[in-house]
Amino acid sequence: MISKYDIIVIGAGHAGCEAAVAAANLGSKVLLITMDMNSIAQMSCNPAVGGIAKGQIVREIDALGGYMGIVTDDTSIQFRMLNRSKGPAMWSPRAQSDRSRYIQRWREVLDDCANLDIWQDTVTEFMIQHNTIEGVKTRLNCEFRAKCVILTAGTFLNGLMHFGEIQVAGGRISEPASYGLTEQLKSIGFVSDRMKTGTPVRINGNSIDFSKLIEQPGEDDFHRFSFLKREKRLLKQRSCFLAHTNETTHEIIRRHIGQSPIYNGQIKSIGPRYCPSIETKITTFADKISHQLFVEPEGENTQEYYLNGFSSSLPIEVQLEALRTIEGLENVRIYRAGYAIEYDYFDPVQLKNTLETKPIKNLFFAGQ
Template identity: 55%
Template sequence: MFDKEYDVIVVGAGHAGGEAAAVSANMGASTLLVTMNLETIGQMSCNPAMGGIAKGQIVREIDALGGLSGIVSDKSAIQFKMLNKSKGPAMWSPRTQNDRMRFSEEWRLQLEAIPLLDFYQEMVSGLIVENGKAVGVRTSLGIEIRSKSVVLTNGTFLNGLIHIGDKQFGGGRAGERASTGITGQLVELGFESGRMKTGTPPRVDGRSLDYSKMEPQPGDVDTSKFSYSNLTSSLKQQRDCHMTYTSPEVHNLLREGFDRSPMFNGRIQSLGPRYCPSIEDKIDRFADKDRHQLFVEPEGWNTCEVYVNGFSTSLPEDVQFKALRSVVGFEKVKFFRPGYAIEYDYFPPTQLKHTLETKLVDGLYFAGQINGTTGYEEAASQGLMAGINAVRKIREEEPFILKRDEAYIGVLVDDLITKGTEEPYRMFTSRAEYRTLLRQDNADLRLTPRAVDLGIITDEALKRVDRKATESEKMVQFLRDTSYDFKEMNNLLVAKGSKEVTQNDKLFKVFSRPQIDLEDIKTISQVKTYLEDNDLDNDILEQVEVHVKYAGYIAKEKDNADKLHRLENVKIPPNYDFKSIKSLSFEAREKLTKIQPVTVSQASRISGVSPSDISVLLVHMGR
């Protein structure tokens, strides 16, 4: 059946696997995507939404690099929101509510349209490793398929164990079996493994809910989208979500089942996502709160299935049902399926290089929840990076690594490789020290030129990005060079409650005031004329406004990033003997030996490595 050797085999067809397979094949590499069930390609195992705080920036970055998550999200969206608009633009985060069935269908259609991508449905039970190199996979039927590299994106399927109350059974997610064999082989090869936990809420019948008792949560009036390309368009029609709350009565009913909760009776030992706790964890940890928000999210345009966001639980199904029927609007609720928790194997990501290739086995890459992350977006970005680097290694090209000041993806990978994680890792804007540079609006400016160089996307995309950069810089310069008439300006300033001016000055200066926004400045005669003479898209005008209002912050972060790059340029030789440097602290020697950082900058971010240790390293590196 498989008489040829593939360039890349991708195991698993979730968000990470889809991106890895797509980018590999789009870069011209012969690629095979192996999955246990072709009907669940791109499945949204948890909530039917993409993006959100920091995650929306990641989806934009994936799109700018030629990935598919943004396009698939746009084509299956049923609602769009730009979160955090009341804060600075570094915090603005796009989010879509999606049609779960359309999302999975669109992923499959996008993947099937790629000529160099083949598919095969079966469980991969092991790897073929020869002389320390991954050269293929072995399936449960005993079929051996050869390749030059392998990308593992197993999600929650590695020895997955589902918990509902005191019941437990094997599974990768509801209705699907777990994957076995791979963990044992990797441990035999010397890998360290661990267990993590995640959970999901009940799915209910929307026809049994009383929405009149809940608060509507509509999408934005002026909608946008994820993809910078012209392959998708903004939503013209949207579906509302709704919000309701738990109550003391609900909490008391839930507590009745705590003695049968695998979270509290010791059945689940592994750690779950800190920032997405179960409902039982919330009422236990925050006992002073008499209610918690529940977001009632439709699963699609036409289905009546509803996702109860905020009610993730592994309590017995009868307890879940009784408690949820005490929630306002849920008095007659009918279940489609109960919530559950799932434990699965992962491999601490300090065992990887920044390319996401393993340190122990050449040509083997890990991406997604196998690395200890949680979230579709985090997984998809890792799949993209693993796919790119697998192809570049085959071609003996330089690895593609994003720095912390270049992308949230760079922050994500660096955090995983350098710091590791013992609980499911989730991206937040606070994790990025250069978040003013890493905004959702400029991901194309930052990353599309890199994608063109990689051969992922065409020069046509670069023309659009070049125009956006050129026209926004040109208008910023116009605002710096052009003076306003202070009498005309004072009419605006008085109306906006801002201090009047006494003489003519540059437009840039008054536009930088927090009370004055883009719509205000458009009313000034010189700006009005400029915009009439130049046909500028909204994304260009958005760039102009951000650069004017945050020029000082942007300049400061660029300066800090330049300082970081000086340490990035100080390389550490491969397999460096840190234990021989006696002036390093014992902890530093231990951590540096385990992680084997490739630059002094990376070494400085390892927990337990002090500034004095970095000074010692710099001396030993000849600085």
């Protein structure tokens, strides 16, 4: 293993994988550092790609030589074109992927990349001289030098998960947070703050009465994400299903709203507008008697389902009580509870339009 590279990428999520492969394919010697090689390109929340506005971005990545569209097509278990009621320019591709196959396929892409090395470790410190990045130090006391470093840490910088009053440090369920980088950057003048997002329960499909849900099959036509491949879909295609909350569901959530970290002051950070919790939806749209929920399979052969639209940080027992008021989920069993997560982010006004940071030369930020 060498210790000097052209580019080091920290974090192997969507942004990190694309950055590493793009740089390597252009001839740079690249090191991709990840905390866990078994979760490379992990789909942290919903195992889906695209949707309104986001689907167009995936196709732009494809046009620029990226791999997200190709990997999604290879691992898709459902493909749908949304927004068909509008003109073709507004159509939005969306695919449901097999979570584990997506990781496996991305790993194959990375392993086949000639100029790319992967190292499993945690970066704890940037090496900086004269306001220029020179490399990184890791928890295993390794030093790697590079002309350029790209930070794609996602939700892992000082990540803290909330399950009601219970707080668990981590960047994702069962995965440790990353410490030290935010503190170092703040000490040299960077401004950081806290962001919040969340994820819903994962449901055991054997406990769902699908006869009470509305089936949403995929489309088996010529549409794909990538324009570079036109192969037949490789995996068994599966349906998603539509469910609805009701006034009883809402009443349970309102009754326990004081136990939600979002509303009792436990969480003080801001959240993205595109991903509201079920607590936020019921509070913000108090006149609505029902909200749509999408029951989406996590893989080709699994019974694990993602409940899209029910992101929550309420206590586990409250989540279950509310879920069991929903038609089709009266006897639901879950694999794991939903939770909120807080993490550090850096104000983007500190970046140039190339995503290079203004205070430190050749240090770039990308991703979540």
